Amino acid sequence: xxxxxxxxxxxxxxxxxxxxxxxxxxxxxxxxxxxxxxxxxxxxxxxxxxxxxxxxxxxxxxxxxxxxxxxxxxxxxxxxxxxxxxxxxxxxxxxxxxxxxxxxxxxxxxxxxxxxxxxxxxxxxxxxxxxxxxxxxxxxxxxx
Numbered sequence: 001x002x003x004x005x006x007x008x009x010x011x012x013x014x015x016x017x018x019x020x021x022x023x024x025x026x027x028x029x030x031x032x033x034x035x036x037x038x039x040x041x042x043x044x045x046x047x048x049x050x051x052x053x054x055x056x057x058x059x060x061x062x063x064x065x066x067x068x069x070x071x072x073x074x075x076x077x078x079x080x081x082x083x084x085x086x087x088x089x090x091x092x093x094x095x096x097x098x099x100x101x102x103x104x105x106x107x108x109x110x111x112x113x114x115x116x117x118x119x120x121x122x123x124x125x126x127x128x129x130x131x132x133x134x135x136x137x138x139x140x141x142x143x144x
Contacts, residue, residue: 003044007037007054021133025062032058085111085127089140092123096137104137111135 014030036054043049072078088106096102096119104113104125112134119125124140 004037004040028061
């Protein structure tokens with residue numbers, strides 16, 4: 001199997017995993033692997049150059065896109081949909097135990113959730129905090 005095909009498979013696998021994590025770090029690695037694949041297509045025997053090109057692309061994207069995204073987040077009119085979930089009411093669809101994850105449906109979306117108290121299926125909750133993909137909830141009525 002050609003090296004450029006292997007780089008392309010690695011780029012695709014990283015991209016698919018990125019779609020599940022929403023972190024952008026694997027996306028940059030995926031683009032780095034894609035760049036290494038392009039180098040491998042042009043220079044098939046220069047494996048060290050392929051690795052360096054892929055690493056440089058991933059590093060440049062990782063370090064230089066963070067300030068751009070921060071600037072975008074603080075620009076006028078930007079709304080982070082992730083923070084809008086805080087304070088909304090949800091319904092427990094899979095029980096939550098302290099220290100273990102459960103599932104909560106908020107609006108039309110199902111989230112992985114944690115709580116400091118045990119919550120049973122069907123209980124009403126309120127979202128008090130949001131991580132990247134996990135929300136923290138409290139029993140509805142405990143806060144009010």
